[in-house]
Amino acid sequence: MITAAVKHTGHRHPRPRSAAIVDDIIAQLSQQGYRDTEPRRLVINAAAAQRRPFTAEELCAALPCVGRATVYRGLRLLVETEQVCRVLLEDRELRYQLSHQGHHHHLLCAACGASADLANCDVDALLQEAAATAGFQMSGHWLEIYGRCADCAVV
Amino acid sequence: MITAAVKHTGHRHPRPRSAAIVDDIIAQLSQQGYRDTEPRRLVINAAAAQRRPFTAEELCAALPCVGRATVYRGLRLLVETEQVCRVLLEDRELRYQLSHQGHHHHLLCAACGASADLANCDVDALLQEAAATAGFQMSGHWLEIYGRCADCAVV
DNA sequence: ATCCATGCAAACCCTTTGCAGTCCA
DNA sequence: TGGACTGCAAAGGGTTTGCATGGAT
Numbered sequence: 195m196i197t198a199a200v201k202h203t204g205h206r207h208p209r210p211r212s213a214a215i216v217d218d219i220i221a222q223l224s225q226q227g228y229r230d231t232e233p234r235r236l237v238i239n240a241a242a243a244q245r246r247p248f249t250a251e252e253l254c255a256a257l258p259c260v261g262r263a264t265v266y267r268g269l270r271l272l273v274e275t276e277q278v279c280r281v282l283l284e285d286r287e288l289r290y291q292l293s294h295q296g297h298h299h300h301l302l303c304a305a306c307g308a309s310a311d312l313a314n315c316d317v318d319a320l321l322q323e324a325a326a327t328a329g330f331q332m333s334g335h336w337l338e339i340y341g342r343c344a345d346c347a348v349v
Numbered sequence: 350m351i352t353a354a355v356k357h358t359g360h361r362h363p364r365p366r367s368a369a370i371v372d373d374i375i376a377q378l379s380q381q382g383y384r385d386t387e388p389r390r391l392v393i394n395a396a397a398a399q400r401r402p403f404t405a406e407e408l409c410a411a412l413p414c415v416g417r418a419t420v421y422r423g424l425r426l427l428v429e430t431e432q433v434c435r436v437l438l439e440d441r442e443l444r445y446q447l448s449h450q451g452h453h454h455h456l457l458c459a460a461c462g463a464s465a466d467l468a469n470c471d472v473d474a475l476l477q478e479a480a481a482t483a484g485f486q487m488s489g490h491w492l493e494i495y496g497r498c499a500d501c502a503v504v
Numbered sequence: 505a506t507c508c509a510t511g512c513a514a515a516c517c518c519t520t521t522g523c524a525g526t527c528c529a
Numbered sequence: 530t531g532g533a534c535t536g537c538a539a540a541g542g543g544t545t546t547g548c549a550t551g552g553a554t
Contacts, residue, residue: 335492385554418510421545
């Protein structure tokens with residue numbers, strides 16, 4: 195049980211971090227002409243509440259009041275607007291997670307399901323170069339890295 | 350249909366290379382306790398006849414006399430025994446192609462659908478290192494490279 | 505004679521779609 | 530108000546599975 199708030203601001207409960215995220219995403223969507231709807235917010239909110247890459251089905255289960263099609267459509271919209279990115283597990287199961295800024299790859303833990311971002315990595319440049327050596331013009335790539343995170347590492 | 354065993358390598362020859370490939374794969378499967386059956390050979394033969402990464406459905410269509418389940422089961426067996434590897438297109442369509450020796454990645458042409466192998470590339474080492482920096486034990490990865498092959502390159 | 509492999513069809517899973525009603529902008 | 534958005538259910542595709550039969554070893 196949480197005791198009284200430290201400050202007497204009238205806000206006993208600090209605004210959840212996810213609320214700001216939802217507002218931010220909704221704002222970006224609005225900028226692109228998409229409407230601000232209740233189901234949409236619920237989807238974004240549920241997505242933001244996940245602490246691991248999640249499946250569309252998990253979101254549906256978490257949102258019994260939102261139609262399955264709406265969840266899928268919302269998820270697709272979020273991917274298209276790059277607010278959410280897709281994550282592919284080793285068994286080809288498709289999951290999602292909120293995008294973080296910039297291009298990056300995912301380090302996926304097989305033990306706990308956690309996902310860490312691999313940034314500041316010149317993999318892309320290396321691939322581009324290697325592809326060029328084979329006379330290939332690289333336009334994109336898909337890369338997922340599997341293993342165990344620091345917490346689940348086998349000693 | 351004839352599946353004469355022509356055991357030779359590295360020579361140009363008018364006969365389909367598939368015959369030798371089928372025998373070789375069947376031999377490896379036998380070594381692992383799998384049986385030499387007609388439908389199995391047909392699946393391997395059809396796979397070897399493809400010049401581009403192919404889908405399971407394409408194989409089914411090419412083998413109207415073989416049950417769909419048999420094609421899928423055969424394909425799965427070939428993937429498990431590493432005779433065939435899976436290829437993931439940008440739209441997440443799953444395709445297959447005969448494995449070539451050793452670990453490698455695929456350069457997939459968006460224009461003609463061709464697949465080239467990217468070998469002798471130290472991507473793996475780079476990833477391993479980058480992952481380790483994040484305290485991550487890499488055990489595997491999935492990497493596909495998309496673009497245009499030399500023939501389809503945009504000038 | 506085993507028991508793996510096959511074929512068929514139904515089941516399955518995940519995702520999309522048609523359509524009528526709803527609700528932002 | 531009009532065009533987006535939603536919900537439901539049904540369709541869709543891609544793959545797997547149950548089960549009885551067939552075939553390799």
